[in-house]
Amino acid sequence: MDLTDTEYEAIRDGLLGSERPFFLFHDDPDGLVSFLLLKKFCGKGRGMxxxxxxxxxxxxxxxxxxxxxxxxxxxDVALMQQSFVDTVRGFGVAKIFWIDHHQPVRLSGVKYFNPRLHSPQNNPPASYLSYKAVRGTGNELLWLAMAGIVSDWHMPEFAPEFTRDYPDLLPGPMSAEEALFTTGIGKLGRIFSFMLKGPVSEAVACIRALETVTSPYDILNRLTKEGRFIYGKFKAINSEYEKLLAEAKEAADGSSGEKFLVFTYKSAQSFSGDLANELLFLYPDRVIVAGRERSEHYMLSFRARHAPVLPALQNALKGVDGYGGGHEKACGGSVSRKDFERFIEKFKKEF
Known part of the structure; x- marks a missing residue:
């Protein structure tokens, strides 16, 4: 079970009953698509x-x-603070809806929708939950939903509908991982991810352009002004990503036979999650740590296929200046430069 019919109805009622909804969404394709689906359904609101x-x-x-x-x-945001909830109530916010699929958190004064409350191992992405809440009987939002869902490594039960309508973007049954790195719908998800990078003003401009797009081909084939604008941003960011990916492959080849693949880099952009995902696809038997080096700390992404990384991450962080969390086999975190080498050794020992 993901969410109950009653929960999906509550989300729809919340959207339709609001005059001025405000959406706070995680800055990845899953969060972005969740926002776009809900806003398109109710036809109003602002996002951040x-x-x-x-x-x-x-x-x-x-x-x-x-x-x-x-x-x-x-x-699609893992944490929210009770102090924030209590304060915004005083601003006239009558209702707060939280749609997520990370480790469950309980707060008072919040309508919380998380499939892991029903089954701890069931965590379809927020874009999947949002689409099921608002899809109705039409498929006009299916392409948008699939880009967010597949980007979060999930293949939904309605994928055959998408293949029927867009066979060139998803030729047939396959894993979400394969779709993400080998198909047109996977490329669209990558475009969504990269358009959010860089200056916030550029990301906001891309989001506004995306709100007007009605077909994936507007972007993939650059058929409209908005599609060309979004694709142009992707192309510029992707060139840097491909260079870093090539460096990561060299590091992988130079450490072949080792269980862990630790790759760090310097960049104005954050590619840690994107690199970790693709490296896991390319090297499925290895534990991946991809980290962006900043002035005082490393921003890290962790991935593994055959063993959970979350417990190892949590234990390795004890006594270390850092934080982290996420899913069992896909996590993120931050560790100070002074503790990084010690943290990596502790993390490896936890396996």
């Missing part, structure tokens, strides 16, 4: 990305106060 730390806390009080929403939708 949750960048860096996936935590809705007091740094978002000023935007909420400025927008003056009557309802708040938090999408």
């Amino acid at each position: 990305m949750v960048k860096a730390e996936p935590n809705v806390n007091d740094r978002f009080l000023a935007p909420v106060r400025s927008v003056k929403p009557d309802s708040l939708f938090v999408l």
Whole structure:
């Protein structure tokens, strides 16, 4: 079970009953698509990305106060603070809806929708939950939903419908991983990911352009002004990504036979999650650690196919200046430069 019919109805009622919804969404394809699906359904509202730390806390009080929403939708964000909830209530936010699929968290004053409350091992992405809440009987939003869902390594039960309508983008049954790295719908998800990188103003411009797009081919084939704008941003970012991926492959070849593949890099952009995903696809038997080196710390992504990384990450962080969390086999975190080498050794020993 993902969510119950009653829960999906509550999401729809919340959207339709709100005059000024405000959406806070994780800055990845899953969060982005969740926002777009819900906004297209209700036809109103504003959105804001949750960048860096996936935590809705007091740094978002000023935007909420400025927008003056009557309802708040938090999408694909792992954490939210009770102090934030209590404070925005005083701003006139009547209802808060939280749609997520990470480790369950309980807060008062929040309508919480997480499939892991029904089954701890069941965690379809937020874009899947959002699509099922608003899809109705039509398929006009299916392409958008599939880009977000597949990007989060999930292949939904309605994938055959997508193959029927877009056989060139998903030729037939396959794993989400294979689709992500070998098909047109996977490329569209990569475009969504890369268009969110760089200056916030550029990401916002891409999101506004995407809100007007009605077909995946507008972007993939550059058929409209908006599609060409989005693809241009992707092309510029992708060139840097491909260079880093080539370096990571060299590091993998130079450490062949080792269980762990640790790759760190310097860049103005964050590619850790993207690199970790593709490296796991290319080297499925290895434990992947991809990290972006910043001035005082490393921003890290962890992936593994055959063993959970979350317990190892949590234990390795004890006594270390850092934080982390996420899914059993796909996590993120941050570790200070001074503790990085010690942390990596502890992380390896946990396996």
